[in-house]
Amino acid sequence: MALEHAILVALSEQAGTGYELARRLDRSTGYFWQATHQQIYRVLRRMDDAGWVSVEHIAQSTRPDKKVYTVTGTGAAELARWLTEQAPPAELRDELAVKIRGVTHGDRGAVLAEVERHRAHHAERLAAYQAIELRDYPERHALKGTRLHQFLVLRGGIAAEQSFVTWCDEVSTALRLETL
Amino acid sequence: MALEHAILVALSEQAGTGYELARRLDRSTGYFWQATHQQIYRVLRRMDDAGWVSVEHIAQSTRPDKKVYTVTGTGAAELARWLTEQAPPAELRDELAVKIRGVTHGDRGAVLAEVERHRAHHAERLAAYQAIELRDYPERHALKGTRLHQFLVLRGGIAAEQSFVTWCDEVSTALRLETL
DNA sequence: TCTTCCATGTAAATGGTTACATGATTTG
DNA sequence: CAAATCATGTAACCATTTACATGGAAGA
Numbered sequence: 001m002a003l004e005h006a007i008l009v010a011l012s013e014q015a016g017t018g019y020e021l022a023r024r025l026d027r028s029t030g031y032f033w034q035a036t037h038q039q040i041y042r043v044l045r046r047m048d049d050a051g052w053v054s055v056e057h058i059a060q061s062t063r064p065d066k067k068v069y070t071v072t073g074t075g076a077a078e079l080a081r082w083l084t085e086q087a088p089p090a091e092l093r094d095e096l097a098v099k100i101r102g103v104t105h106g107d108r109g110a111v112l113a114e115v116e117r118h119r120a121h122h123a124e125r126l127a128a129y130q131a132i133e134l135r136d137y138p139e140r141h142a143l144k145g146t147r148l149h150q151f152l153v154l155r156g157g158i159a160a161e162q163s164f165v166t167w168c169d170e171v172s173t174a175l176r177l178e179t180l
Numbered sequence: 181m182a183l184e185h186a187i188l189v190a191l192s193e194q195a196g197t198g199y200e201l202a203r204r205l206d207r208s209t210g211y212f213w214q215a216t217h218q219q220i221y222r223v224l225r226r227m228d229d230a231g232w233v234s235v236e237h238i239a240q241s242t243r244p245d246k247k248v249y250t251v252t253g254t255g256a257a258e259l260a261r262w263l264t265e266q267a268p269p270a271e272l273r274d275e276l277a278v279k280i281r282g283v284t285h286g287d288r289g290a291v292l293a294e295v296e297r298h299r300a301h302h303a304e305r306l307a308a309y310q311a312i313e314l315r316d317y318p319e320r321h322a323l324k325g326t327r328l329h330q331f332l333v334l335r336g337g338i339a340a341e342q343s344f345v346t347w348c349d350e351v352s353t354a355l356r357l358e359t360l
Numbered sequence: 361t362c363t364t365c366c367a368t369g370t371a372a373a374t375g376g377t378t379a380c381a382t383g384a385t386t387t388g
Numbered sequence: 389c390a391a392a393t394c395a396t397g398t399a400a401c402c403a404t405t406t407a408c409a410t411g412g413a414a415g416a
Contacts (some may be wrong), residue, residue, distance in 0.1 A: 001375075002275040009282040019395050032277030039376065041397060060258055063384070064395045076285065083286030086294065089301045090274035092340055095182040095267035097212030097333045102189040104326055105256065106263030112267065122268045144358055146284055151278045152354055156347045160272055164342040167336045174332055180322055181403080199367050221369060242412065244367045308396065 002087070003043055004052070006033050008071055008079040011053060013146065015070040028150060031129070031157030032090075044069060052078055100171060114174050119168035126161035129140050129154060182267070184232070186213050188251055188259040189234060193326065195250040198224050203329055207273035208330060211337030212270075224249060232258055267319070278349060292355050292358035309334060 006029045008023055021044075022037040035043075044067075048054045053073030058066040071079075096118050103111050137143065137151050186209045190201055201224075202217040215223075224247075227233045232255030238242065238246040251259075276298050317331050330344050 002278045003375085006278045009278065009285065012282075014286055017395070029278055031283050032272050033273060034273075036377070038378085038397080039221040043342055056242070057269045062396090064382085066395070068229050071352060078199040079282060080276045080286040083282055084290040086297065087275035087279060088313040089298050090272065090276065090344065091214060092212050093214075094212040094270035094271065094336070094339070095272065097358050098182045098209055099263055099267060101209050101329050101333055102185065102192075102340055103329050105189065105192055116340065117266065137252055143231075143354075148354060149281050153281050156274070156277055156280075156351060159343040160340070161307065161349045164270065166337045170335060170339075171332050171392090173329060174242050174323075178328055183403085197367070216405070217367090218369080218406090242365090244411075248368070
């Protein structure tokens, strides 16, 4: 499973708490792998039991105690091993497609509105990703190492959102024309 | 949840058995929603309990007995209701992105090979979808009703696979150049 | 003869979401 | 004064995947 390994990647770059990881994943691997903090806490405990990470308890006076996680040698080895494994290619899951397939059995106007809502959502994400691209990677063609790899993942997010937007447009045009 | 409703859509077009649905979904809604036969059997039972479908037992001499499912009035109403609901926009889940993010912590050659394997997989799917497009929808611009909606979902699958292929190419080029 | 197809399911495990709970601090 | 942020978690539930099980018929 990938969540463990997404966490290993994130912690290899910088040790941190579960709470912090939840936000970091949102902004990096998060384009392709999401997780709530509850899930992350549970997985971190499992990883600790397996010896992939070690914990440093930090008592805080004003806040609840922190647990800062660091990748161990075993964890690093596990990440390296996992990287050589084959992963299942991505499969899509989009309820919108089910709704489109079902248009004839309900209110076509509602489905059209839904297509446009999704269009707006994906366009917004696309714009956000493109803003990150411009702001954080001005030297696009000179990237190396981790920064290059982060950039490449971002590019995947951009490509995917772009294609959702284009598809939504095609669908709403076709549904409108059909009504005439 | 969408599986129930994907099944309602499929059964509205044509009554059928659980086994048959498993294959049909594969070829229609399946570009955006997959399900195994085990899951379908379980969901069909739930739908039967809820009164969304009715079952006709058909005894067969040579084969195990069939259960042919049909959508009831309640089921049709539920589908219509669901179509007016908002659905969460699609989110991506691709382990490949996690591996790309982690390249510096393992064997870069292995990850590159994996990117190319995924590229091949998506290219194959794309070709398959395009073949269906050519074979089954030669009158692309004159489509109406269910056939149009099926076509639009297929177009979404094509757009998505296309963007995966393009992305994989971008990633493998970048990873190769980085090595130099 | 071996594989695929038809046709049904159960059981267990894993993964993920939602709801609930606590409590101080900083920001608006 | 209210809301968001930091920081942790538990519990219950739901969805999905994988493995196991059966058994005849048709086709390669």
